[in-house]
Amino acid sequence: MVEPGDPAALEAFDGLSALEVWELLQTGTPRVERWAARLASTNPERDLERAQAVGGRFVIPGDDEWPEQIEVLAHAGQQARRGGVPFGIWVRGEANLRQALAKSVAVVGSRACSSYGEHAAAELAAGLADNEVTVVSGGAYGIDAAAHRGALAAAGLTIAVLACGVDVSYPKRNTALFDRIAAEGLIVSELPPGCSPTKLRFLARNRLIAAGTLGTLVVEAAVRSGALNSAGWAEQCGRAVLAVPGPITSRMSEGAHLLVRERNALLVTSIADILEAISPLGTALTSYPHAPDEPTDGFDLEVRRTLDAVPVLRPVPTLRIAVTAGLDAETVKECLETLADADLVEQLPAGWRLSPTHRRALGGT
Known part of the structure; x- marks a missing residue:
């Protein structure tokens, strides 16, 4: 009612x-x-019968599978004229809702996504599934569907939170996807069976997506979008807000960039970034990316200057290398011996040149 x-x-x-x-x-x-x-x-009895006909049930506070974390909505305020804790949740599927949401991440974004966004959503969802993280989304076209499919492709658990009844396929073209999610994961809704979606119901649905998960990942979103509404709910519920960067020329990435620039969202480029954000403080830490070690990393400046002055193919005498490097001949001689011991240069009768091993490493012959 x-x-x-x-x-x-x-x-x-x-x-x-x-x-x-x-x-x-x-x-x-x-x-x-x-x-x-x-x-x-x-007619509550009719609603229960319709849910049971599709393998559904009604979960209320106090039940074994009631996800207590959504009760944070009692103190999370309102957004877009919606708010509060639901009286109960309709659930379709075999998995336990509370257990499925215990380690979960929402992956949301634009319906009219780019191929880049679709690929990123599927890959990240599959990676989360590989790490036994449940992927939660809204079952819509675009990013939502890609996230669900990515999790399913990795044999992971995924939950579709709908703005209609659990027996209603909306959008219709995702019917096969919903059937697979119901068979292998869960379909969830606050609305009773048979209900159709409305704009306000989508906005109300977003608060469940955000409150039920450990974090909300926005893959692609326009500045005005439902995905940013979900991110706003995540902020108000004290959950992690994550965003995938996109091309600066893409309108579909403007919302994600806005979250990073102005709303303190964490920029995400890998599964490791997501796992660190949703894990207890001090665990699952990631290291900053760095370039591969170079053979000369441990050498001092004079040795590196000498190596830079050694020709690739045509050998030259030590004095010529010293002039090019701007060092005295005695210092260059010591540096060349160090480089020869490291198999970076070789000495021929006519002088010094890079070793075959180092030439191959540089992509030469």
């Missing part, structure tokens, strides 16, 4: 249990008139 996250309902029913709310709605008192229009068409 009540729309998910309805702020008017949150105020009117503050402090009441679900059963007390149901009884109040049936009294017809003036302060609940706005919801009375749905009373005649509300």
Whole structure:
């Protein structure tokens, strides 16, 4: 009877249990008139039967698989006129919802994504699945679908949180994907079976995606998008906010770049970055990327200057190398001996040149 996250309902029913709310709605008192229009068409028994027909169930607080972390929504405020903890969650699939969400990351983004964004979402989702992290998304076209498919391809667990009933395939072209998610993962919704999506229901759905996971990863998003709404909920719930960088020429990456530049999101380029962000402080730490070690890294400046002055193929005498390097002949002679011991140069009757091993390492003949 009540729309998910309805702020008017949150105020009117503050402090009441679900059963007390149901009884109040049936009294017809003036302060609940706005919801009375749905009373005649509300049939809880029918909803349960429809859910069971597709392998679904209704999970409420206190149940074994109720994910307690979503109760942070009681203190997370509102966004886009939505908020609050759901009275219950419809779940379709065999997995335990609480256990599936215990180590999970939301992967969200634009429906009209680029091939780059689609590839990044699928690869990162597959990598998360390989690390036994549940991938949560919204089942939409674009980034959402790519994330679900990436997790499934890696034989991982994925959850689709819908803005419609768990028995409704929206968008319709993702029906096969939803069937596979229901068979291998979970389909979740705050709305009863048979309900169709609306704009406000999508916005209400986003708060569950953010609150139920350890972090929200935005792969691609426009400046005004549902993905940024999910990121906002993650911020308000105290969850990690992550963003994948994209081309500076791409409108679909503007939202991700905005999150990094102005909202302190963590820039993500690898699975290691995500795992560090969602792990307890001080664990799963990643190191900064660095270039491969070079053979000359341990040498002092004079040795490196000498090596730079040695020709690749045509040998030259020591004095010629000293002039090129700007060093005295005695110093260059010692440096050449050091380089020869490291198999970086070789001495021929006509003088010195780079060794065959070093030439091959440099891509020469």
